[in-house]
Amino acid sequence: MPLVAHLRELRDRFRNALIAVFIAFIALFPFANELYTFISEPLRSLLPEGSSMIATEVTSPFLTPFKLSIVLAVFLAMPVILAQVWGFIAPGLYKSEKRIAIPLLTSSVILFYAGVAFAYFVVFPLLFSFFTTVGPGDISVMTDINRYLDFVLKLFFAFGLAFEVPIAAVILILTGVVSAEQLANNRAYVIVGCFVIGMLLTPPDVISQTLLALPMWLLFEVGLIMGRLLKTGDT
Numbered sequence: 001m002p003l004v005a006h007l008r009e010l011r012d013r014f015r016n017a018l019i020a021v022f023i024a025f026i027a028l029f030p031f032a033n034e035l036y037t038f039i040s041e042p043l044r045s046l047l048p049e050g051s052s053m054i055a056t057e058v059t060s061p062f063l064t065p066f067k068l069s070i071v072l073a074v075f076l077a078m079p080v081i082l083a084q085v086w087g088f089i090a091p092g093l094y095k096s097e098k099r100i101a102i103p104l105l106t107s108s109v110i111l112f113y114a115g116v117a118f119a120y121f122v123v124f125p126l127l128f129s130f131f132t133t134v135g136p137g138d139i140s141v142m143t144d145i146n147r148y149l150d151f152v153l154k155l156f157f158a159f160g161l162a163f164e165v166p167i168a169a170v171i172l173i174l175t176g177v178v179s180a181e182q183l184a185n186n187r188a189y190v191i192v193g194c195f196v197i198g199m200l201l202t203p204p205d206v207i208s209q210t211l212l213a214l215p216m217w218l219l220f221e222v223g224l225i226m227g228r229l230l231k232t233g234d235t
Contacts, residue, residue, distance in 0.1 A: 013084040020080035025073035032065035035072060040148060042124035046132045047141055056144045064146045071153060075116070079109055100174065100230070108167045111219075115163030116156045123155065123211045130207055155208070158201035162216045169223025173231055180228045183220075191217050 028035065037044075040053060047053075055061050074081075082105050090098060132141050172178050183190070191213075198213035 010088060013088045017077070017081045017084045020077040021073050024076040025069055028072055028076070029066070029069045032069045036065045036068055036145070036149070039068060039120075039152060040145070042120065043128045043132075043143060043148060046125075046128050048132070051141050053145050053148065054142045055146070057146065060144070060146045064149050068149055075113075078112065082109060104167055104170065108164055111163040111167065112160040115159035115161070115215075118163070118215065119152075119155050119159040123159065123208060124152070126211065127208050155202065158212060159215075162197070162201070162212055163219060165216050165219040166223030166226060169220055170227045170230060173224075173227030180224055180231065183224055183227075190220055194220070 044053060055064070086101070086105055090101070169183065173180050173183070194213040194216040195209065197216065198209040198211075202208040202212050
């Protein structure tokens with residue numbers, strides 16, 4: 001295909017992805033307040049009696065649920081977005097590459113959602129339980145709704161991306177960038193790297209850093225095993 005045709009197809013793919021996000025947003029926005037209530041439940045359930053979340057800016061009660069609806073729309077439309085990416089790059093792949101690319105794309109979506117769920121159901125209760133109990137006794141916990149949303153979205157993305165470690169390991173092994181044996185021999189550096197990434201992507205506390213680093217390490221081991229099996233199957 002000529003360059004203009006490629007650019008035209010890229011435009012169409014991008015438009016389709018935006019339409020999917022817009023449709024998801026239209027479906028979610030009427031429930032924006034309920035969605036925020038659900039997202040904030042891990043903290044609100046631990047607030048001391050008489051405390052509540054607050055809005056320190058005039059527009060926060062509207063804009064914060066609005067922003068949450070947009071982000072959740074992108075999360076919800078992620079399979080369609082990846083399908084559009086796949087549709088654009090698939091014609092340039094060999095048959096053997098297509099055979100492995102589809103499972104990898106599907107697995108990446110599932111793992112991203114799994115990372116977000118792990119953050120919400122496992123990390124948040126432990127993290128907020130710690131934060132709401134370590135302060136001075138005469139300090140009331142009253143978190144701003146916009147600051148809270150920024151905090152949890154950062155963790156959602158951090159854990160979602162961290163759960164992509166097996167995909168990265170498999171791709172590195174299958175493409176021959178490194179061998180499974182080389183990754184295994186450098187396991188100690190990988191573990192240190194997991195804790196460094198945990199330090200960079202999470203708030204400055206040991207609990208959230210550890211809760212991110214340990215799953216990354218375990219998922220690296222899963223990716224190592226899967227990479228070995230797939231590499232053996234190819235040979």
